[in-house]
Amino acid sequence: MADRPYTLLSCCMSIDGYLGGGTEKRLALSNDSDFDRVDAVRATCDAILVGAATIRKDDPRLLVRSRTRQDERVARGLGPSPIKVTVTERMQLARRSSFFAVGDAEKLVYCASASVARARNRLGQVATVIDGGQPVEMRRISEDLHARGVQRLMVEGGGIVHTQFLTADLADELQLVVAPFFVGDSRARRFVSDGMFPWNPGRRATLAEVRQIGDVVLLRYALSERFETDHEPLRRR
Numbered sequence: 001m002a003d004r005p006y007t008l009l010s011c012c013m014s015i016d017g018y019l020g021g022g023t024e025k026r027l028a029l030s031n032d033s034d035f036d037r038v039d040a041v042r043a044t045c046d047a048i049l050v051g052a053a054t055i056r057k058d059d060p061r062l063l064v065r066s067r068t069r070q071d072e073r074v075a076r077g078l079g080p081s082p083i084k085v086t087v088t089e090r091m092q093l094a095r096r097s098s099f100f101a102v103g104d105a106e107k108l109v110y111c112a113s114a115s116v117a118r119a120r121n122r123l124g125q126v127a128t129v130i131d132g133g134q135p136v137e138m139r140r141i142s143e144d145l146h147a148r149g150v151q152r153l154m155v156e157g158g159g160i161v162h163t164q165f166l167t168a169d170l171a172d173e174l175q176l177v178v179a180p181f182f183v184g185d186s187r188a189r190r191f192v193s194d195g196m197f198p199w200n201p202g203r204r205a206t207l208a209e210v211r212q213i214g215d216v217v218l219l220r221y222a223l224s225e226r227f228e229t230d231h232e233p234l235r236r237r
Contacts, residue, residue, distance in 0.1 A: 003142075003143050003146055004142035004145070004146050004170065005046065005047070005145055005150045005153035006173075006226060007155060007171050007172050008045070008152070008153070008154050008155065008173045008174075009162055009165060009174045010155065010175045011156075011157055011175070011191055012029040012030045012216070013029065013179065013190075013191045014029060014178075014179050014182055014183040015179070015180065015182050016183055016184060018185070018190055019188070019189045020057070020183075020188055020189060021183060021188055022183070022185035022187030022188040023187075029179040029216075030179060030216055031213070031214045031216055032214075033214045034177055034214070034216055034218070035065075037213060037218070039065045039066055039069065040066075040069065041154060042064050042082060043072065043073060044152060045082045045152045045154040046149070046150040046151055046152050046153065047084070047085050047108075047152075047153050048062045048084060048085065048153075048154045048155075049085040049087065049141075049153060049154070049155045049156070050062065050085075050157055050158070050161065051087055051088075051157065051158050051160055051161040052087065052089075052090070052091075052092060053158050054161075055093060056093075057158075059097055059099075060098060061099075062082075062098075062099060062105075063081040063102065063103050063105070064080060064082070079104065079106075081103055081105045082105060082154070083106045083150065084099055084103070084105050084106070084107045084108070085107075085108045085109075085141075085145065085153075086099060086107075086110070087110045087111075087138075087161060088110070088111050088112075088115070088136075089112050089115070089135060089136055090115070091111055091122070093109070093122075093123065095123060095126055100123070100127060106128070108127065108128050108130060108145075108148075109128070109130065110132035110141050111129060111130075112132060112135060112136050113131050113133060116129060116131050130144060138161075138164045138168050139170060142170055155171075159189045159190050159193055160193065162191060163195050166192060166195070166199075166223075167195040167196055167197055167198075169198045171223045171224070172224040173220065173221065173223060173227050174219075175218060175219075175220050176191075176220075177218050177219075178216060178217050178219065180215050180216065198223075199223065205222070205223055206221060206227075207220075208220045208221060
């Protein structure tokens with residue numbers, strides 16, 4: 001049995017590899033059809049993870065939006081939406097953010113060891129605060145989530161979190177959507193930052209699917225041997 005969840009990374013970026021614009025204003029990269037596809041994928045997962053920077057900048061709700069999909073989850077004995085998970089080193093999280101304030105799903109906050117006491121004092125009433133190591137280690141988080149019953153984990157960013165999961169070789173699948181325009185602003189966040197990635201010119205990732213969704217394109221990459229066996233149930237849903 002694997003000691004970590006099946007881990008799916010989901011991201012939408014511009015043609016030049018940015019996750020948004022260079023200002024505080026949120027930039028919509030995808031379209032309604034792709035948002036619905038992402039909602040369908042969320043509904044198959046046990047937990048959704050984002051970094052603290054994504055919470056601060058985008059204020060995501062991280063909920064399954066479709067009532068039909070919510071009802072299907074409840075019929076399987078699950079909550080309407082997956083567990084919400086975030087990771088933070090500096091503990092710059094506001095209790096009023098949608099991550100904490102919206103929805104009844106369980107909330108987990110993994111923080112650096114030195115910040116655990118402060119995090120529990122600030123967030124203990126709205127989330128479960130967990131020691132993620134010093135510094136925070138994604139493998140430790142993955143193993144802890146697995147021990148808590150998370151079998152399928154969806155990672156929705158941002159760039160730092162994607163980089164950490166990929167460089168640690170903790171990803172089984174990447175769903176990368178490309179929007180049909182350029183951002184052209186180096187102040188914006190990129191999909192990933194510098195790092196030693198397992199997939200390189202000597203070890204190419206396997207492109208499993210290419211799909212046009214309106215004016216965006218979905219590229220699905222198999223990043224581990226677990227992809228094929230875990231991919232089939234997702235297709236049948």
